[in-house]
Amino acid sequence: MEQIPITKQGYAALKKEFERLKTIERPENIKAIEVARAHGDLSENAEYHAAKERQSFLEGRIGEIGYKLGTAKIIDPETVPKDCVRFACRVLVENLDSGEKIEYMLVGADEADIKKGKISVSSPLGSALIGKKPGDEAIVQAPGGKRIYEIIDIL
Numbered sequence: 001m002e003q004i005p006i007t008k009q010g011y012a013a014l015k016k017e018f019e020r021l022k023t024i025e026r027p028e029n030i031k032a033i034e035v036a037r038a039h040g041d042l043s044e045n046a047e048y049h050a051a052k053e054r055q056s057f058l059e060g061r062i063g064e065i066g067y068k069l070g071t072a073k074i075i076d077p078e079t080v081p082k083d084c085v086r087f088a089c090r091v092l093v094e095n096l097d098s099g100e101k102i103e104y105m106l107v108g109a110d111e112a113d114i115k116k117g118k119i120s121v122s123s124p125l126g127s128a129l130i131g132k133k134p135g136d137e138a139i140v141q142a143p144g145g146k147r148i149y150e151i152i153d154i155l
Contacts, residue, residue: 003073005087005121010111011074018065021058029055068110077105082154085129087121090155093129093138096148103155106130125149 036048077088112120128138
């Protein structure tokens, strides 16, 4: 079985969402279905159909998160070697076109949040950075054209 790398914080956030879906949102949805059923004719009951669609989404998300939690490999960013860019490390890069220096942390897709400086290892930039060392260049094909980043430091 393939293990999915995740940080401790990412695991905790997924676990929290999993518990919320199971203990709060699922029971609320069940009540919504019961209330909508009480309104009669189900074939023309928009509330009932919306609640059933929500139920389908919730069950799918619960299953997805349950799988991810079950196959998670928790990585502590503090223990990650800093010899090259890898999952859970923080890296300082310079966009060679603009001269802008940016710090990113490489995380899994569920944890990615560009506003917090967290990019997915499977994103174009994240995958271009993996395995690089300070002084190396990473070339990323972006929608606006090719971008070149230099790895300044692994933090």
